[in-house]
Amino acid sequence: MSEVVLEARGIVRDYHVGGGLFGAGRTVHAVKGVDLKVEKGKTLAIVGESGCGKSTLARIITMIDAPTAGELFIDGEKVDxxxxxxxxxxxxxxxxxxxxxxxxxxPRQKIGDVLMEPLIINSDVPAAERRERAMTMLTKVGLQPEHFNRYPHMFSGGQRQRIAIARALMLNPRLLVLDEPVSALDLSVQAQVLNLLADLQDEFALTYVFISHDLSVVRYIADDVMVMYYGEAVEYGSRDAVFSDPQHSYTKTLFAATPRADVESIRKRLARKAA
Amino acid sequence: MALLEIENLTVTFDTASGPLRAVDGISLSIDKGEILAIVGESGSGKSVSMLAVMGLLPWTATVTADRMAFEGRDILNLSPTERRRIIGKDIAMIFQEPIASLNPCFTVGFQIEEALKQHMGLDGAARRKRAIALFEAVGIPDPEERLSHFPHQMSGGQCQRVMIAMAISCEPKLLIADEPTTALDVTIQKQILDLLMNLQSEQGMGMIMITHNMGVVAETADRVVVQYKGKKMEEADVLSLFETPQHAYTRALLSALPENATGDRLPTVSDFSIEGDPYQGAKTEGARA
Known part of the structure; x- marks a missing residue:
């Protein structure tokens, strides 16, 4: 059995809102007891619509936010x-x-500084080496060394996402959490970024948690899929199992709502319209 | 006679670094009751060409065309007063970001009645009745109560419904939808697209759907225009576009869809050589830097 990079058991996150002068506050249950496990080099995709708690879960996995209850293990080590x-x-x-x-x-930080900042904060690598590593990373994500001294506004959306990916990789992470990394991008640029992510995963044996609402992207990139609905994981399994035989009614709704771009379904639609 | 005819439309922006041609010789036409999709990536000029039809471009833009006619009537050289009579009434537009396109300072009811007052000349009671009927038509629950809500009290999908209600309030002959579902979840996207399609067939409007989502094109359009860097690359009916795409750029777009992936890697637009590409050789993405 290969090693488990990320494991979560019964993650719960509640937010308390309101509670001002008039009336008591209320509690929003953003994540209601989610279990998950990702092995090294694999990709787990978390799917759901806005407000279903998938980004809250991403923040907990990234250790930005603490869960209200539940246990999180990174590389087998308990984190709290x-x-x-x-x-x-x-x-x-x-x-x-x-x-x-x-x-x-x-917007006021040059790309080189964007890339070197994580090293300054989290490591004691000397300046010359920081610079060298940033240059190497730039070429790894498909940019040029001359981009080092440019500002973010001089780049297109796809290039900026490459920079964000490069920044995340500067510390040689084991696990990369991608919160809708391609939803703001055009189709062809989306394809380039997805290819880049696949290449980097092979090269660095990275583990991905990929958050998305686009099922066609998920189908392309994921090994395992989790579908979230109102803070609960309503479906969790291997990609093929989830896509070929969805169990929960919400998953089925989601599949039915996804536009299809194949010739067969266009024919059917035109036939319906003509009728 | 076609509803809207455009021949050889060009739009040029004056910028600090010289003129920028955003739309370069686009011709298209749409008939009554037809759904035309304009597909392209950001920067392909698809929104700008429709904003030119609406007359909503800033003063830095120069619009020229051999012919731009709505129902046979020239709309290129209209006076502002004449234009206001057509825009918002016979030609209506739905914008991409529903929450940003509504005025946060006024209730949605006020905003929808404003259009009715301007174009339909209804009295207060009739306007209110019509607004309630419109909200019902676009599927907003409790329409009477909702009229007094502000945009921030509604979700993105609800705001988009308000925008649609406003656009169809004066029974337009042509509805231009500029990426109407890009900011929405897939389940909401499905509802909004179904709603638009139903309204379109009920009222027999012509509809122009601007999008970059090939799935949306496949689900809605009768005919498709593919635009790339301001030029028209291909025009075809929807079935032949997906079945036998003629132009290299269309083929590239279709093969970049993740669901069409055959191998480990997705082909990207730069893997294809595109004839007539003004930036031949430059990669799509690197062109701007």
């Missing part, structure tokens, strides 16, 4: 950021790429 601060070694193991490449890069 509510109890004690995270060591730099743990912080290095998990990195995240956010959805909006326009919002997640500081």
């Amino acid at each position: 950021i509510a109890a004690r601060a995270l060591s730099p070694e743990m912080r290095r193991k998990v990195q995240i790429v956010f959805q909006n490449p326009y919002g997640s890069l500081n």
